[in-house]
Amino acid sequence: MNNKMNRREFIKRSALIGAGTAAASLLNACAPAATATQAPAATAAPAATAAKAVFDWKRFKGEKIEALLIKNTVGDLLVKYQKEFEDLTGITVGADTPAEQQQRQKLAVEFQSGQTSFDVVYYSFHVQKRLFGKNKWVADVREYLNDPTMVAPDWDWNDFSAAGKAWATEADGRIDAVCNKIDYFILYCNKELFAAKGVALPKTYDDVVAAAQKLHDPAKNIFGFAGRGLKNANTILWTSMLLGWDMDAIDSKLNLNTTSAEAVECAKFYQNLQKNYAPPGVAGFNWNECQSAFAQGQLAMWWDGLGFATPLEDPKTSKVVGKVAYVVTPKGPKAQWAGMTGDGMGVSSFSKKKGAAWYYCMWASNKQMQARTLAAGAGSPPRNSAYADADALKSLVVPKDWVDSVIGSGKIGRATLPVIVPVTEFRDIFGVALTNMIGGADAATELKKATDEFKPILEKSEK
Amino acid sequence: MALANRVMSRKKGYSRQGVYVWFMAPAIVVILAVIIFPWIFTLWMSLNDWRIGMQSEFVGLDNFRALATSSRFLSTIPRTLYFTFLSVFLPVILGLFAAEVFHQKFPLRGLLRGIYIAPMMATPVAIALVFTMMFHPQLGVLNYLLTLVGIPKQLWVYSADTVIPTLAFVEVWQWTPLVMLIVLGGLASLPSEPYESAMIDGASQWQMFRYITFPLILPFLMIAVILRTIDALKSFDIIYVISQGGPGTASETINLYLYLQAFAFFQVGHASAVVVVFFVIILALSIILLFARGRLRWNR
Numbered sequence: 001m002n003n004k005m006n007r008r009e010f011i012k013r014s015a016l017i018g019a020g021t022a023a024a025s026l027l028n029a030c031a032p033a034a035t036a037t038q039a040p041a042a043t044a045a046p047a048a049t050a051a052k053a054v055f056d057w058k059r060f061k062g063e064k065i066e067a068l069l070i071k072n073t074v075g076d077l078l079v080k081y082q083k084e085f086e087d088l089t090g091i092t093v094g095a096d097t098p099a100e101q102q103q104r105q106k107l108a109v110e111f112q113s114g115q116t117s118f119d120v121v122y123y124s125f126h127v128q129k130r131l132f133g134k135n136k137w138v139a140d141v142r143e144y145l146n147d148p149t150m151v152a153p154d155w156d157w158n159d160f161s162a163a164g165k166a167w168a169t170e171a172d173g174r175i176d177a178v179c180n181k182i183d184y185f186i187l188y189c190n191k192e193l194f195a196a197k198g199v200a201l202p203k204t205y206d207d208v209v210a211a212a213q214k215l216h217d218p219a220k221n222i223f224g225f226a227g228r229g230l231k232n233a234n235t236i237l238w239t240s241m242l243l244g245w246d247m248d249a250i251d252s253k254l255n256l257n258t259t260s261a262e263a264v265e266c267a268k269f270y271q272n273l274q275k276n277y278a279p280p281g282v283a284g285f286n287w288n289e290c291q292s293a294f295a296q297g298q299l300a301m302w303w304d305g306l307g308f309a310t311p312l313e314d315p316k317t318s319k320v321v322g323k324v325a326y327v328v329t330p331k332g333p334k335a336q337w338a339g340m341t342g343d344g345m346g347v348s349s350f351s352k353k354k355g356a357a358w359y360y361c362m363w364a365s366n367k368q369m370q371a372r373t374l375a376a377g378a379g380s381p382p383r384n385s386a387y388a389d390a391d392a393l394k395s396l397v398v399p400k401d402w403v404d405s406v407i408g409s410g411k412i413g414r415a416t417l418p419v420i421v422p423v424t425e426f427r428d429i430f431g432v433a434l435t436n437m438i439g440g441a442d443a444a445t446e447l448k449k450a451t452d453e454f455k456p457i458l459e460k461s462e463k
Numbered sequence: 464m465a466l467a468n469r470v471m472s473r474k475k476g477y478s479r480q481g482v483y484v485w486f487m488a489p490a491i492v493v494i495l496a497v498i499i500f501p502w503i504f505t506l507w508m509s510l511n512d513w514r515i516g517m518q519s520e521f522v523g524l525d526n527f528r529a530l531a532t533s534s535r536f537l538s539t540i541p542r543t544l545y546f547t548f549l550s551v552f553l554p555v556i557l558g559l560f561a562a563e564v565f566h567q568k569f570p571l572r573g574l575l576r577g578i579y580i581a582p583m584m585a586t587p588v589a590i591a592l593v594f595t596m597m598f599h600p601q602l603g604v605l606n607y608l609l610t611l612v613g614i615p616k617q618l619w620v621y622s623a624d625t626v627i628p629t630l631a632f633v634e635v636w637q638w639t640p641l642v643m644l645i646v647l648g649g650l651a652s653l654p655s656e657p658y659e660s661a662m663i664d665g666a667s668q669w670q671m672f673r674y675i676t677f678p679l680i681l682p683f684l685m686i687a688v689i690l691r692t693i694d695a696l697k698s699f700d701i702i703y704v705i706s707q708g709g710p711g712t713a714s715e716t717i718n719l720y721l722y723l724q725a726f727a728f729f730q731v732g733h734a735s736a737v738v739v740v741f742f743v744i745i746l747a748l749s750i751i752l753l754f755a756r757g758r759l760r761w762n763r
Contacts, residue, residue: 105726112515112729135516221601230709281600281621283710289599298601421516424727435711439623461514 054149060356061090067360068107068118071097073307073378074181074343075122078364081372085363091356104128111137116348119357125167125179126236126341126417127424132177133170134421138346140174144358155362156385163413164382167342177344178365181307181379184409185240185339185416188294188302188312189325193222204331205244205269208301212277215300224277226293227270227303229438230286231431232424237303238434240339240416242266244332249426250418254462258430258451259444265333267434267443274438283438295320305341306405307379309398326405329412338409339416342382380406421461422454429454508735515729526736535712536720536737540744542627543696543716549631550638550695551688557635558642558687559680563672565643566650580640587637591704594633595620598705620706623713630714633701638694642687649683650676685756692752696745717741 069075075097082093096118098106107123108131110116123132132138144150145157157165164179187208189201193215202208212224228234239249245262257263274282279293287304294302295311295318306326315321329338345364347357363369370381371392386392387407396403417423433446509526513519530536565576582590597603598619606616619629657675666674699718702708708715708723715723721741725734 101727108515108729131516230707231711232707279601280616281618283623284618284621284626284706292599293601296602422728428723428727432711435709439711461517 055152056149057089057152057359059089059149060353060359063353063356064092064094065119065351065353065356065360066117067093067095067120067122067357068103068116069095069097069122070100070103070343072100073310073376074373077369077372077376077378081369085360088363089356089359091359093360100124111135111348111350114350116350119348119351119353120345120360121348122343122345123177124341124343125177126415126419129167129170129176130419130421130423132346133172133174136174137349138176139349139351139354139358140176141178141347141358141361142173142175144362145175150355150358152362152366155366159367159383159385161382161384161410163340163410164342167382168344177346178361179342179344179382180365180370181343181373182382182410182413183305183307183341183343183379184406184413185237185304185329186306186405186409187327187330188304188309189327190294190297190300190320190323191325192297192320192323193300194325201325201327202301202330205241205333208330209269209272212273212301216277221298223279223293223299225273225301225303226278226282226285226290226299227274228286228290229274229278229282229435230284231435232427233286233431234434235427235431236339236341236416238266238270238430239418240303240329241270241332243337243339243414243416244329244335246332246335246337248415248418249430250420250458254420254458256451256455256458258454259447262334263447264444267437267447270434271437271443275440278438283435297323305379306402306409307377309402310377313377313398322399324399324401326399326402328405328408336412337414338412340409340413341416343379374403374406377402380410420458422457425457426454429457505735505738508732509739511732513730513732515731519732522732526733527740529733530736530740535715536717538712539715539717539720542714543718546627546631546698546702546714546716547692547695549628550634550698551691553631553635554639554642554691555684555688557639559646559684561639561643562646562650563676565647580644582637583640585637587700588704590633590637591701595705598629620714621710623710626706626710626714630702630705633705634695634698637701638691642691645687645690646680646683649680653679682756685752689749689752689756692748693745696748717744 067078069078075095079095079097082095086092103122104124104127107116107118107121110118121138123129151157160179161182163182165175167179167182168177169175187202191201194201194211197214199211199214200207202211208225214224215222216224227237242249242263245266247257247260247262247266249258249263250256279285279298285293287308290299290302290304291308291311293299297319309324309326312318312324313321329336345361347354347361351357365383367383367385367389370383370386371389373379373381374386374389375392375395375397377396377398381387387403393400393403418426420426430447430450433441433450436446437443508519510521510523511519512522512525561579565572565579597605598621600606600616600618600621603619605619609616618625620626653676657679658671661671661675697718698716699722702714702716702719703722706714708719717737718741721734721737724730724737
């Protein structure tokens with residue numbers, strides 16, 4: 001059977017299974033009594049006891065490792081609690097947190113050179129998974145997962161949702177990383193604006209358009225909708241919307257669906273919202289401009305990743321504290337899917353301190369750190385136990401509604417970007433087309449132009 | 464005897480030359496490592512189809528042929544020239560005017576001159592970040608100020624029509640002081656006798672500027688034009704931070720396109736071809752400007 005088909009189908013189906021499994025797990029997790037009796041550790045007690053005898057956090061004491069992270073909420077958390085790891089293991093960590101784009105350039109150049117200055121690398125599965133997997137830039141951690149002396153007894157690989165495991169697993173079975181964050185696209189709604197006009201929160205794509213129309217009031221500086229319009233950044237919004245037609249932009253056989261009737265219809269849906277109901281200048285908006293406008297109460301709806309919620313609930317900078325509804329992606333014409341992305345951490349294949357680096361990955365993805373990720377509203381932890389962590393739920397910096405949205409999105413999560421090597425070119429070329437559509441260009445023509453430009457790039461990359 | 468002396472001096476000269484080479488060696492090594500080798504390697508990469516993460520393949524001039532037929536790359540050239548023209552012409556005019564003003568004596572001249580050249584000292588990225596906030600169509604301070612005086616809000620960098628002039632505005636704000644300093648230096652070096660003669664002859668201020676000052680400072684202006692042209696052609700940080708080449712590709716200059724190819728798409732072969740083409744463009748413009756400067760020297 002074609003390996004490439006297996007890879008994509010594997011990811012797609014794992015996401016579907018993961019959605020269902022995560023849902024079941026999350027529902028169980030919300031009933032604290034049930035969680036305790038279902039804890040895997042109970043059945044694994046004999047092995048766990050034996051494992052405790054040989055596993056040692058101080059095994060690599062005295063070593064120094066370098067971690068190449070990203071400047072984002074998860075990276076900030078890892079740096080904030082770094083001393084905890086250093087005290088636990090005796091391993092010194094030098095953490096670097098450049099901006100996302102610069103980090104991606106740095107790691108690509110270093111991996112290509114065959115020598116990396118870092119031992120641990122944080123990367124985005126939805127952008128880099130295929131590139132990393134094809135080149136084996138990160139070590140296969142199965143050797144550690146299968147070695148009881150290298151896995152903390154309470155770490156529990158099976159606590160990860162199927163979606164989290166699927167993100168970290170390549171088509172050939174390698175487990176290249178540990179997933180530590182999943183993000184879903186949701187619809188942020190300004191409850192106050194909706195209530196003022198007596199409009200119900202949207203449940204379908206048609207509801208989104210209708211609500212945008214009713215709530216759009218530029219004279220009062222209120223706009224019905226906003227989403228990313230800046231090229232490259234906007235493509236992921238469009239591919240998330242396309243899931244509502246039950247369609248991926250690129251299928252498992254690497255066929256481009258980008259000129260299909262569904263893709264054109266979706267592009268028109270995107271164009272209609274952005275051209276008619278978005279603030280002027282949305283063609284240049286990335287998520288941060290949209291977030292700012294929403295936080296100032298100028299937007300009725302904003303469609304983006306749920307990891308951007310925290311500043312909206314910060315009274316120092318937001319005028320919509322307590323007024324935000326976190327709505328699971330509405331149902332599209334054919335299906336209801338929440339566009340999903342994932343981040344993880346891996347051990348550089350070129351590292352000479354793989355053991356110590358693995359310890360860092362293990363700590364960064366343990367139950368406590370995942371609970372902290374949830375509490376900080378930084379994204380959806382792939383660990384099921386995070387949603388049952390009482391301390392995390394008590395110290396949430398975002399409302400419980402947000403957690404409900406995470407749980408609801410987890411039931412219908414589906415990868416939103418194709419797992420291919422030239423995903424950045426894909427985002428760029430189709431991003432330009434989408435931006436042109438906001439300016440009034442014909443959707444079908446732009447998609448055809450973009451498809452013709454991207455097709456040879458895709459074919460060459462998968463040779 | 465004379466022959467013996469010549470032989471002796473030739474022997475001495477030969478051994479001194481051997482010593483000279485050792486002194487030059489460090490500089491030669493640095494130039495080779497930092498300039499010559501990267502250039503040769505870039506030329507080599509431009510002849511290969513090479514993407515990071517994949518094996519490179521020698522393709523000859525295919526990368527250059529691809530550039531010649533790439534509408535996206537070809538569209539960056541007029542865009543770059545448009546941006547460069549605005550970023551050179553406006554600072555030259557404004558810098559010349561400012562130099563004339565600061566050449567006069569008036570109270571607090573030193574302090575005001577210091578404030579005027581402050582933008583030059585700031586980090587371009589920091590400037591770009593601040594301007595990005597100012598340009599926000601709904602939340603930015605610039606639109607707020609415009610509405611106070613009854614002018615409609617502008618889209619600034621959020622519209623394909625206004626993004627290039629807006630970016631050029633940032634360049635003008637930062638680099639006009641540089642032109643002012645160059646021209647001010649030129650004004651300070653001008654002889655006073657022509658002005659004295661002109662005043663005796665009853666020339667007006669405008670006539671003195673047009674027939675004396677301007678021709679005499681033209682070589683200095685050309686230096687400013689050359690420096691600004693090279694800087695504007697390779698301008699990257701302002702454009703990347705503020706608009707990232709958008710909306711769409713409306714502000715994608717050659718440099719932005721090059722950056723995208725090399726560091727976003729990891730197409731180092733294709734990007735190297737862009738570097739070679741870009742170098743030829745800059746070289747050609749520099750030669751034209753240097754030639755023009757040579758023709759304009761008043762004391763040649």
